Amino acid sequence: xxxxPVIAIDGPSASxxxxxxxxxAAALGFxxxxxxxxxxxxxxxxxxxxxxxxxxxxxxxVAAGLEVVFGEGSIRLAGEEVEGAIRTEEIxxxxxxxxxxxxxxxxxxxxxxxxxxxxxxxxxxxxxGSVVFPDSRLKVFLTASAEVRAERRYKQLIGxxxxxxxxxxxxxxxxxxxxxxxxxxxxxxxxxxxxxxDTSGLTIDQAVxxxxxxxxxxx
Ligand code: CDP
Ligand code: CDP
Numbered sequence: 137x138x139x140x141p142v143i144a145i146d147g148p149s150a151s152x153x154x155x156x157x158x159x160x161a162a163a164l165g166f167x168x169x170x171x172x173x174x175x176x177x178x179x180x181x182x183x184x185x186x187x188x189x190x191x192x193x194x195x196x197x198v199a200a201g202l203e204v205v206f207g208e209g210s211i212r213l214a215g216e217e218v219e220g221a222i223r224t225e226e227i228x229x230x231x232x233x234x235x236x237x238x239x240x241x242x243x244x245x246x247x248x249x250x251x252x253x254x255x256x257x258x259x260x261x262x263x264x265g266s267v268v269f270p271d272s273r274l275k276v277f278l279t280a281s282a283e284v285r286a287e288r289r290y291k292q293l294i295g296x297x298x299x300x301x302x303x304x305x306x307x308x309x310x311x312x313x314x315x316x317x318x319x320x321x322x323x324x325x326x327x328x329x330x331x332x333x334d335t336s337g338l339t340i341d342q343a344v345x346x347x348x349x350x351x352x353x354x355x
Contacts (some may be wrong), residue, residue, distance in 0.1 A: 149228070175231040235322075279332065289309065
């Protein structure tokens with residue numbers, strides 16, 4: 137599978153990673169891996185099993201045993217649709233907590249690598265270019281100001297009919313940025329071989345076109 141090209145997209149919360157990655161994948165006929173969903177699923181499954189988010193061995197066992205099926209706009213955990221349940225602020229915080237545990241990251245590594253098949257893969261998430269697929273053909277670090285990101289997340293939640301509070305989102309985002317940046321394993325940071333794309337003033341289409349342009353020059 138080493139010959140299957142990978143595009144890695146990383147960046148802080150609500151920078152547009154998922155949206156841009158999925159659109160780039162569709163444009164190229166590649167698969168798409170939302171690695172953050174695996175951390176969110178782990179946090180949700182641990183909560184449901186009564187395992188504390190700081191119980192490293194317990195959460196790692198949950199991560200290793202996840203029964204997940206990814207579909208178009210759908211994620212099933214042990215047969216139940218959880219696409220909505222894993223996007224709450226509570227589970228976002230839980231995901232960021234369990235993601236700081238090395239044994240959990242190790243348990244999820246293999247589950248991510250099996251997505252590398254077919255014509256190509258676009259992966260999004262913190263360590264996708266640095267650890268999961270270090271030989272990615274293109275690595276992009278997507279960012280945007282915290283205020284722009286909070287507004288995007290707010291509109292996204294309201295649009296899906298979820299309750300949302302702008303101030304709470306901004307606080308949560310800053311808290312998660314801080315925890316994700318300061319942790320010792322796979323911290324949120326721009327790798328030196330990643331290109332920076334600030335989407336604060338860009339539409340989704342413009343961001344997607346830029347990534348496709350870069351990929352065209354890289355291959
Ligand atoms: O979209 P957003 O950045 O808000 O979150 P996400 O990509 O769904 O990831 C949720 C949490 O999982 C993040 O806060 C990270 O702490 C963690 N994560 C990670 O550590 N490594 C990854 N490859 C993906 C997510
Ligand atoms: O995956 P990540 O948390 O980085 O962000 P996302 O869920 O893909 O994007 C957050 C929201 O921002 C989505 O509702 C996108 O439609 C929106 N977005 C935007 O308005 N402008 C962009 N240039 C990129 C994303």
